[in-house]
Amino acid sequence: MLEIKNLHAGIEGKEILRGINLEINPGEVHAIMGPNGSGKSTLSSVIAGNETYEVTEGDVLFEGKSILGLSPEQRAHLGIFLSFQYPVEIPGVTTTNFIKTAINAKRKALGLDDLPAKEMLKMIREKADMLEMDRKFLSRSLNEGFSGGEKKRNEIFQMAMLEPKLAILDETDSGLDIDALKIVANGVNKLKSKDNATIVITHYQRLLDYIVPDFVHVLYNGKIIKSGGKELAFELEEKGYDWLK
Amino acid sequence: MDLKEKLVAAFIAFENRDHIDIDSSVHDIRYKAIGNFENKGFPTKKDEEWKYTSLKPVLKYDYSIFPTIENNIELQEVKKYFLHEIESYKIVFVDGVYSSFLSTTTHEEADICLLSAALKKPKYKMIIDHYFDKAADNADSITSLNTAFAKEGAFIHIPKNTILEKPIQLLFFSTGKETEMMLNPRNLIIVGENSHVQIFERHQSLSKNVVLTNSVTEIFAHKRAIINYYKVQNDNKKASLIDHMYIKQKDNSIASVNTFSFGGKLTRNNISVYHEGENLTTNLNGVTIIGDDQHVDNHTLIHHQKENGESFELYKGIYEGTATGVFNGKVIVDPEAQKTNAFQQNDNILIGKKSTVNAKPQLEIFADDVKCSHGCTVGELDEKAMFYLQSRGIPEKEAKALLLFAFGNDVIEKIKIPALKTRIIKLIAEKLNVELGFEM
Numbered sequence: 001m002l003e004i005k006n007l008h009a010g011i012e013g014k015e016i017l018r019g020i021n022l023e024i025n026p027g028e029v030h031a032i033m034g035p036n037g038s039g040k041s042t043l044s045s046v047i048a049g050n051e052t053y054e055v056t057e058g059d060v061l062f063e064g065k066s067i068l069g070l071s072p073e074q075r076a077h078l079g080i081f082l083s084f085q086y087p088v089e090i091p092g093v094t095t096t097n098f099i100k101t102a103i104n105a106k107r108k109a110l111g112l113d114d115l116p117a118k119e120m121l122k123m124i125r126e127k128a129d130m131l132e133m134d135r136k137f138l139s140r141s142l143n144e145g146f147s148g149g150e151k152k153r154n155e156i157f158q159m160a161m162l163e164p165k166l167a168i169l170d171e172t173d174s175g176l177d178i179d180a181l182k183i184v185a186n187g188v189n190k191l192k193s194k195d196n197a198t199i200v201i202t203h204y205q206r207l208l209d210y211i212v213p214d215f216v217h218v219l220y221n222g223k224i225i226k227s228g229g230k231e232l233a234f235e236l237e238e239k240g241y242d243w244l245k
Numbered sequence: 246m247d248l249k250e251k252l253v254a255a256f257i258a259f260e261n262r263d264h265i266d267i268d269s270s271v272h273d274i275r276y277k278a279i280g281n282f283e284n285k286g287f288p289t290k291k292d293e294e295w296k297y298t299s300l301k302p303v304l305k306y307d308y309s310i311f312p313t314i315e316n317n318i319e320l321q322e323v324k325k326y327f328l329h330e331i332e333s334y335k336i337v338f339v340d341g342v343y344s345s346f347l348s349t350t351t352h353e354e355a356d357i358c359l360l361s362a363a364l365k366k367p368k369y370k371m372i373i374d375h376y377f378d379k380a381a382d383n384a385d386s387i388t389s390l391n392t393a394f395a396k397e398g399a400f401i402h403i404p405k406n407t408i409l410e411k412p413i414q415l416l417f418f419s420t421g422k423e424t425e426m427m428l429n430p431r432n433l434i435i436v437g438e439n440s441h442v443q444i445f446e447r448h449q450s451l452s453k454n455v456v457l458t459n460s461v462t463e464i465f466a467h468k469r470a471i472i473n474y475y476k477v478q479n480d481n482k483k484a485s486l487i488d489h490m491y492i493k494q495k496d497n498s499i500a501s502v503n504t505f506s507f508g509g510k511l512t513r514n515n516i517s518v519y520h521e522g523e524n525l526t527t528n529l530n531g532v533t534i535i536g537d538d539q540h541v542d543n544h545t546l547i548h549h550q551k552e553n554g555e556s557f558e559l560y561k562g563i564y565e566g567t568a569t570g571v572f573n574g575k576v577i578v579d580p581e582a583q584k585t586n587a588f589q590q591n592d593n594i595l596i597g598k599k600s601t602v603n604a605k606p607q608l609e610i611f612a613d614d615v616k617c618s619h620g621c622t623v624g625e626l627d628e629k630a631m632f633y634l635q636s637r638g639i640p641e642k643e644a645k646a647l648l649l650f651a652f653g654n655d656v657i658e659k660i661k662i663p664a665l666k667t668r669i670i671k672l673i674a675e676k677l678n679v680e681l682g683f684e685m
Contacts, residue, residue, distance in 0.1 A: 048636050051632075052632075071640075072632060072636045073639060073644075077638055081636075084633065084636075088627075088630045088633040090633070090634075090648070091651060092650065098637070101647065105643060106638040162637065
């Protein structure tokens with residue numbers, strides 16, 4: 001599904017990713033772990049199409065085709081979703097209006113008509129209930145004044161609504177207490193199928209107790225320095241990253 | 246002959262043709278006004294108040310000044326400019342001449358009619374003597390030009406204890422039958438004690454010909470009166486508007502003016518508010534969205550003269566292309582005006598690389614026990630927010646529109662006429678070139 005080949009990328013001339021290779025197939029869950037500054041968020045931003053980062057070498061293929069020339073919205077229409085580490089507050093746009101606009105934009109790109117309002121509302125309610133979201137958040141301005149946990153839950157709600165093929169969860173566990181973490185992880189697990197894939201980017205092993213990865217990769221200094229099964233996450237938790245350097 | 250000379254020369258002919266009684270007080274007022282205009286002429290960029298707005302580009306035309314005949318237009322042609330979805334009173338002018346066909350006036354619960362009638366009929370003499378030209382500042386040469394040619398416009402007199410359910414629409418159309426036309430509409434609005442009124446005003450050119458409108462509106466809000474005024478400006482690119490509103494407020498009154506500027510070549514909105522009573526509130530809000538080489542200048546003055554007055558100003562501007570904007574907010578707090586609360590905020594987003602905005606707060610505070618604040622921001626679209634929206638599949642153009650709409654939303658939220666709110670939202674979507682509902 002996703003193929004990253006020798007990816008080099010940076011910001012303002014400073015190289016952050018120094019040759020990443022990664023292959024992700026449908027049905028798989030990959031965890032990318034690494035210390036601060038190792039390039040985890042850069043990797044997720046580059047996959048999602050953030051133009052702040054410049055790709056200097058290599059390629060990213062999605063379902064066999066390079067996506068590097070595509071805009072963020074085109075990537076979203078293909079089925080790529082990024083759950084932000086720091087979701088942006090957007091005063092004046094309600095969560096409901098935002099998600100409606102996003103879904104209908106995607107449908108339009110796929111040549112479909114707008115989703116009828118009634119179906120949209122039903123879907124919004126179902127997904128919000130699945131994530132035990134307080135419905136009052138739906139009519140509030142997007143992320144404005146939300147706590148860290150509420151913002152993360154809202155990200156997973158958007159993911160549930162958009163039903164992506166590839167979901168990238170960037171530090172989704174940060175800011176979540178253990179109850180919220182379970183609910184969010186439970187939501188992610190429910191959305192998992194043999195046709196979609198998930199990349200979990202995290203600093204800690206904690207989230208991986210609930211979203212169990214098939215593969216764990218250690219990112220350090222812009223490169224994947226070790227890959228393994230889920231047991232690698234436990235090892236990292238115990239020993240830290242230093243033994244790998 | 247330049248425009249000023251032409252206007253001065255035309256004045257005598259104007260009074261003669263309108264059969265003005267030269268013994269009347271109105272004649273005296275006009276006569277003084279034309280003298281003042283003759284002395285001062287049009288303001289130039291040397292005038293402090295006109296530093297950032299040049300009238301030169303709109304004064305170079307050979308305007309015809311007297312509308313002659315009533316130019317008929319079909320309702321179908323102009324229906325879209327009305328808030329036709331709701332019941333309302335309407336006072337409509339076509340090329341400066343009252344259109345009885347398009348209007349719905351009344352003398353029942355209030356006088357909602359014509360200034361020309363009020364200036365002439367003996368039964369209005371006392372009111373005219375008491376109010377006409379009593380708020381306008383004729384030290385301002387453009388206002389005095391309007392006063393000199395003041396003949397037609399809306400006359401609204403709401404007696405006390407009257408809550409007008411239906412809003413009043415003031416529409417000023419120009420047909421372009423004259424290739425270059427200048428209009429000087431004059432409105433007089435008196436809201437009695439405990440009375441409420443909502444007014445919607447629009448100047449609209451129906452052709453591509455050049456129009457310059459120099460409008461003056463005087464408003465008197467008596468004790469506990471509530472007035473909500475909406476100005477919708479979405480004129481075509483050959484039409485310019487210089488608008489002066491003068492508002493005098495008495496005890497416990499609330500006056501709100503919301504200005505939506507989306508069109509026109511040059512638009513200057515002057516709003517001068519005088520607090521002549523205690524415990525009163527003024528709200529001035531505006532959203533400007535312009536592009537190309539359009540220019541909008543919002544110039545406000547709030548003069549706090551008595552205790553416990555409040556004023557709130559919130560102006561938002563979005564400038565694309567080479568558009569230019571001005572916000573000049575002056576607040577004067579007299580020594581007697583203790584416990585004044587004056588708040589002013591002006592936020593701008595510059596989208597066009599060559600767009601500019603000049604923002605100038607002016608606070609002159611002579612009382613010591615007051616709360617006054619002002620703030621001004623100039624920024625660009627938030628890139629992080631853009632990426633966030635786009636990463637959810639919202640195309641760049643729509644994402645931009647959504648963010649810009651959100652930026653202006655706290656002003657749009659203040660619109661109290663639902664049909665108007667819907668209309669404004671639609672106009673903004675048109676202006677931003679998107680098909681978004683913005684259902685918030």
